[in-house]
Amino acid sequence: MATIMDVARLAGVSRTTVSRVLNNSPRVDKETLRKVRSAIQELNYEPSDMARNLRKQKTGLIAVLVPDISNPFFSGLLEGMENVALEAGYKIILCITGGNPEREMQYIRMIENKQVDGIILTALRNPVDFITPYLRYGPIVFANEYLDGDPIPSVAIDNTAAAQMVTQHLIDSGHRRIAFINGPEHIIICRDRKLGYLKALQDNGLAVDQHIIMDGEYKMDTAASCAQQLVTRSSRPTAILAANDTMAVGVVKALQCNGFQIPEDVAVAGFDNNPFSTVIEPNVTTVEQPIYTMGAETVHLLLTCFTTEIQKIEPRRRILETRLLVRRSSTR
Amino acid sequence: MATIMDVARLAGVSRTTVSRVLNNSPRVDKETLRKVRSAIQELNYEPSDMARNLRKQKTGLIAVLVPDISNPFFSGLLEGMENVALEAGYKIILCITGGNPEREMQYIRMIENKQVDGIILTALRNPVDFITPYLRYGPIVFANEYLDGDPIPSVAIDNTAAAQMVTQHLIDSGHRRIAFINGPEHIIICRDRKLGYLKALQDNGLAVDQHIIMDGEYKMDTAASCAQQLVTRSSRPTAILAANDTMAVGVVKALQCNGFQIPEDVAVAGFDNNPFSTVIEPNVTTVEQPIYTMGAETVHLLLTCFTTEIQKIEPRRRILETRLLVRRSSTR
DNA sequence: CTGAAAGCGCTTACAG
């Protein structure tokens, strides 16, 4: 491949001048410009990004860590991120952690070697103390996540309020015994969804029964067996709230398999408004999140971090709006 | 951040020696090794990948172009790719083209500037002549795609045979009038699926009716309206084959909306074995593809291209096996 | 076993 020196020689100028042409510097003679341009053309020259990166000390790369891209939530998030990144001249490195803490750390360490300019973290599986040391190498932001009193900027929804809203809807529909199938509880957003669920029960003077609060691991199968257990119990719940739609669908299928009618026997609701929720019959009531926007906003936030001191960024925690979508699975 | 010179100074050696330690060269004195290691530790030194890349003339990056990651087919493909890439020390740049030809070219041009070492292409939307000039910059391979008589290695299934197999299954189930809802026909695999469908009809002496061969654009909604049209016609088909499961699900829902029983009134089959196919009732008959393996094999193929002349690679076109999964949507 | 030097391909003060 041709280098800047080849172009300079052919055009009979210094490589400084070629660089000026490449970077659209205004201080170039018209005739020189023409010569350089034609040399570039003739040699089919393209500047090397590797050299530019070293010189400018930036990679133009953003690492995005997700547990699993087959989950429509994360693929939607990535789509929002990718669009904004591309527009800003950045590329995204896809880091699938599979929820594995070691793999997560392995990817985070990319910033040490300056393989990327910044990192976006989702569904963090390591203690935040493991992450903060890496902040000195470059900016790190959260999507769909946040930590109490930490210095890491974030974009997310108010999970407590959202869970409270959907639980309240079930209560308003007449349910008094509502089960909750949560995702992994060490994930902050799951912790908060549970908080919102509990809050709604308490606000309405309903008893909390730990036996009908379960961990569905965010998976359809696991949630299905949770549902199975819930309905074979002596006093079965009349409604089941799941922390995402994938699990809600698992619940619906398990209940239908066991001969229960939805919503007549048991109402069901989920989170995310993912495509499954409208493929299954009955369609599942859910909390819609602005997923694409969340992805887009997170990249904007990271880009801001590239040029602004973290303390000066306002707001450092962005909260996006959610919307309750009432569908047949919870309608009497 | 500390550089190799800082380490060299602190350890009292040359940067050559530090580099040797970094790269585990055997020719280093034990005591020197100790000094260098402790200096590295003390300075919290990590070598810069930007500098290494420039020096070694490689980026450790692979660009993967996909039209849409919300499609489980492509997210599964990416998972297979990501795993193999990571193991081999490569990272993946996520390039979502949205099926946009300009955007596709924009991403392909990354290889000109040596932003990536190689490219994996799926669902190509540009003429192959647009691509071949870029082969001189670095290797390009296809996943789930192939082109007649071109020099680009590929990993895919035999789409003609697969479509023939599922069509034959419908014929064997007694259907004589089978509609086909295809994806965009300029995509090679769609062209071939149609070929397989036609072949099965011909082999069985069945008439081909162009009116019941439609373009569903790979989308659920579009396929649903295709189905709507098909069943409101005078002589409606007794079976509908869709080129992917997302469309098959659209067909099922549209038919059910119109009061048709599946499979009693109309049988349905799809492609991919995607999660939708088992969420909907009845579960949809489909052709299972080894998606994860396809992703993994494609990266292996690309890695081979990094070290081997393209003409010497055997086999240059890899064909993976498929399997027919007969489910209730096509069972009488 | 170790180091000086060249070089990967750019950009950017600095000087003219």
Next chain:
DNA sequence: CTGAAAGCGCTTACAG
């Protein structure tokens, strides 16, 4: 308007 020089942070023949 243009160029010589330094430098981004590494690795790798080459020499000793």
